[in-house]
Amino acid sequence: GAVVSQHPSRVICKSGTSVKIECRSLDFQATTMFWYRQFPKQSLMLMATSNEGSKATYEQGVEKDKFLINHASLTLSTLTVTSAHPEDSSFYICSARRDSMNTEAFFGQGTRLTVV
Amino acid sequence: AQSVTQLDSQVPVFEEAPVELRCNYSSSVSVYLFWYVQYPNQGLQLLLKYLSGSTLVESINGFEAEFNKSQTSFHLRKPSVHISDTAEYFCAVRISGGSYIPTFGRGTSLIVHP
Numbered sequence: 469g470a471v472v473s474q475h476p477s478r479v480i481c482k483s484g485t486s487v488k489i490e491c492r493s494l495d496f497q498a499t500t501m502f503w504y505r506q507f508p509k510q511s512l513m514l515m516a517t518s519n520e521g522s523k524a525t526y527e528q529g530v531e532k533d534k535f536l537i538n539h540a541s542l543t544l545s546t547l548t549v550t551s552a553h554p555e556d557s558s559f560y561i562c563s564a565r566r567d568s569m570n571t572e573a574f575f576g577q578g579t580r581l582t583v584v
Numbered sequence: 585a586q587s588v589t590q591l592d593s594q595v596p597v598f599e600e601a602p603v604e605l606r607c608n609y610s611s612s613v614s615v616y617l618f619w620y621v622q623y624p625n626q627g628l629q630l631l632l633k634y635l636s637g638s639t640l641v642e643s644i645n646g647f648e649a650e651f652n653k654s655q656t657s658f659h660l661r662k663p664s665v666h667i668s669d670t671a672e673y674f675c676a677v678r679i680s681g682g683s684y685i686p687t688f689g690r691g692t693s694l695i696v697h698p
Contacts, residue, residue: 474627502685509593511674511690512628561627572618573686575627 470496474576478541481552481583489547490581491562498564501545502573503537506559518545542567552583586611586677590689598697599667605660605692607649607675615657618676618686619649628674634658635680645669670696 471494474512474572481487491501499520504512516537517525524537536548549556559580563573589608594665597603609615616635620628632643639651649660658675678686 472627478625509691509693511688514685517612517685561641563628572616572630572633575620575629577627578625 470494470564470566470574472562472574472576474562476578476579478578478580480580481581483553483583486548486550487552487581489549489560489562489581491545491547491564491576492576493543493564495564496564496566497542498545499567501539501562501564503535503545503547504561504563506561506578512561515547516551520545549581552581553582557563557581557583586615586679586687588675588677588687588689590675590692591691593690594693594695596695596697597665600664602663603661603665603669603694605673605675605694607658607660607689609656609675609677611656611657611677611679614680615677616680617649617651618678619643619658619660620674620676620688621645622672622674623690624671631660631673665694666698667696667698668696 473492475490501518503515506512518537518539520539526532539545545571561578562576565573587610619631620629622628632641632693634641634651642648647662672691674691675689676686
């Protein structure tokens, strides 16, 4: 099956610093990737849709200047949490839609961000 | 817009007992339905999906789900659970042929006791 790799799996950073999370589709091209945020014991909340070669589409209430998304190639999207604060601590998950398939997306293993 | 309801936030069962995790959806158009499993501190793994055809779909590890259009349900079942099935299970729905983005339920925590 298709593999999506997310890195790092966990990161601890100081308040005020920025953190970059990578999402790679390892064996397929993904024009579209998605970034989700998950709070403890809750479902996934879609943050933004990342489109290769164009600007990301953010969901209502998500600060685009705080959560910078770059989709520089067909296999890589990055999410940068800028000037992180403790309230940004969460589990971030990416998913990628295989260009040749329009039925499902494949998920990365997630990144646990802790801001101290 | 479509929505997904997972009524049970937590389902505790004993090992080797049967289990059913409930999922109901609402949509005015035809949908695709999915069950995902999430182990602690990991991403989501697709367990099974219904796109069309047979309403009963099965996974490789013994889970099955049945699409019931009249009851707008897609309940997940397993006749005999293992300790290793302890995880969070998410039901998801998306409009067939439409924008890819699925709508997730809030999740059900399956806790299997020895």
